[in-house]
């Protein structure tokens with residue numbers, strides 16, 4: 554689903570690489586935690602998969618495509634097959650829950666009848682039924698993240714990339730969000746989640762890939778946040 558072959562990324566000439574010779578394969582249906590200290594390269598990994606950045610060297614395949622080969626005009630098509638969730642939710646503050654989720658199918662030209670059936674379904678899936686007309690400021694942080702997850706999932710992407718999705722949430726709320734992501738993963742969506750949240754990683758026991766100064770220093774199935782115990 555995602556394959557990195559000797560991928561390095563150097564942002565500025567002479568700077569140390571943000572990613573350094575990373576090779577990694579994420580299979581369809583996997584759940585992978587990307588861990589590592591601040592600045593270790595987690596967000597760079599995610600931006601490379603979205604082709605928001607290009608590698609300085611090495612090759613990246615995502616969803617069966619060599620990202621170095623796809624033309625610029627096909628990049629939006631690639632991104633549509635990848636859902637994204639971020640620490641800061643990124644909702645439109647003047648739009649309701651329903652409208653925030655409906656934007657994703659609207660921008661790809663889905664017909665009205667499709668939107669009117671799929672948006673309520675996905676709002677229910679994330680547990681926000683009855684709150685469709687609320688504005689983001691009328692929701693808790695956990696609920697806002699659920700809206701962001703609904704928006705990321707409404708077009709049924711094959712892959713969900715989550716960059717610190719629990720970073721702004723308290724531990725109890727974070728567990729609820731993780732249960733939801735786990736449920737989404739069990740329905741077949743591949744998930745890569747960058748996180749600093751050691752408790753969650755230890756609890757979930759999924760594959761853990763650790764970066765340190767851009768170098769992949771660990772790839773462990775059913776892993777924990779810290780080094781192998």
Ligand SMILES: Nc1ncnc2c1ncn2[C@@H]1O[C@H](COP(=O)(O)OP(=O)(O)OP(=O)(O)O)[C@@H](O)[C@H]1O
Pocket residue numbers: 564565570571589590591592593594595596597598
């Ligand atoms: N656009 C950029 N231009 C220059 N350097 C950058 C850029 N983005 C990231 N970097 C550098 O690349 C390295 C990796 O950054 P990255 O954001 O990928 O780390 P991270 O693991 O996601 O960190 P955090 O957990 O703090 O989000 C850091 O040294 C950072 O300063």
